[in-house]
Amino acid sequence: MAEEEQNASAEKLKEKANNYFKDKDYENAIKYYTEALELNPSNAIYYSNRSLAYLRTECYGYALVDATRALELDKNYIKGYYRRATSNMALGKFKAALKDYETVVRVRPNDKDAKMKYQECNKIVKQKAFERAIASDELKRSVVDSLDIENMSNNLYLITIDAIEDDYAGPKLEDGKVTLKFMKDLMAWFKDQKKLHRKCAYQMLVQVKEVLSKLPSLVEITLKETEKITICGDTHGQYYDLLNIFELNGLPSITNPYLFNGDFVDRGSFSLEVILTLFGFKLLYPEHFYLLRGNHETDNMNQMYGFEGEVKAKYTAQMFQLFSEVFQWLPLAQCINNKVLVMHGGLFSEDGVTLEDIRKIDRNRQPPDSGPMCDLLWSDPQPQDGRSVSKRGVSCQFGPDVTERFLEQNKLQYIVRSHEVKAEGYEVTHSGKCITVFSAPNYCDQMGNKGAYIHLRGSDLKPEFHQFTAVPHPNVKPMAYANSLMQLGMM
16 A cells, blocks of 8 residues: 555544544544554644543543553644643653643743643642652651540640531431441432531541551451452542442442442542542441552552542541542451452562562552552553563563462462443453453443442352442532642643
8 A cells, every 4th residue: 555545544434433432432432543653654633633542531641651652753733742741740750741831831931721721730739749748757646636525635736627516417426436337327428419517527537547557468368158258449539420329339338348349439429429438337337348559549549539639628628638648548458258359459579479579568658650569559460471560660460370370379369450441341351260340330421331349158168240330419520629730631
């Protein structure tokens, strides 16, 4: 085929990809941008467009590579700088993002959007520098030490939490404790878009921090033959879909235990309602309701994807700091009957990691950029053997051989993880040894996916999948509280 014909064919494929993008079918958009690039690999626009599609599917590593390639082909292509800056922002690489926003502002001094993004990014870079400057080697003082909540015994409290006003008609803790009645009242109250009194919210956070801090990094449980547990994946602030899970599968109880596998917050704009409901059930049934940390239970993600903004809008910056402390105590993995290992992300960047290594992880911190803690929160499976660079730009992708070796070394049957949207709500890969479950249907109001949860029974540990679809929610859009830099526009 002549070069002119190839380029014309590539342009048709790009148009096809653009149409899929407009329909929010990002996987097909990526497919046809890729085919266009195979015919015309020197077109910066194709790389930039595919970069945006990768951003929409949270493949930030691939998005960064494509945006960089677009700029290598055409250093004057302004959208390439935008894409690369957004990719770096999503990865928490704020200085690199600032450099690209500077370039855009220099070239387009009258571009209001570019100016706003530059100023916002510059503010974050300065804030991070300030935080580093005031950080000391001493243990940071806990927010708990500065609270004064009635009925609590610590005398070190400095900041008084207001007593509950007489006209507050919402749920209240009974003698400072979560009860089943309180949880039912709380869910109904939140469903009506009402706010829990901040005294109750603080009490719950202080108590759940104490509960979580006593847990190991690897929680180990045993299901008897007749017992079952329900495993849910990402819920991402989709509160009304969480209520639907409880409607379909029953409320948590001693005889109906649940495990929620991370990413409770961010993106969805009812994250506070989701996390307080989950924390409430953890307090009510500490031995029968389990929570694992996801990559979004971290400061960088919360700053960009909405949870920090939501807590500040509904309560205070101080309360977000307390959430941050609590998140650091969430366990990283759970082993069921010594046979099934559950974690949010996946397996490791190198062979030889054992369950004992997971037990030894010091988790009370923000996750590092590499190593076992990072991998548990961030890695993804891939169909081919071996490992490859992560599509997300963090951790790695691991193949069926990696899974096989890990299971064999640790005498396990299979792993369950979440972390990725799946059209059917779940996916079984690696010859049945790597299962993904995702419980946020029609993710971000745009993916059209089903949600799912898994039943595991002690008798055989064979996973049973239950799918469900999204339910209506009040007219508050996803990402309503997210950093403005993450509001991605059309190409």
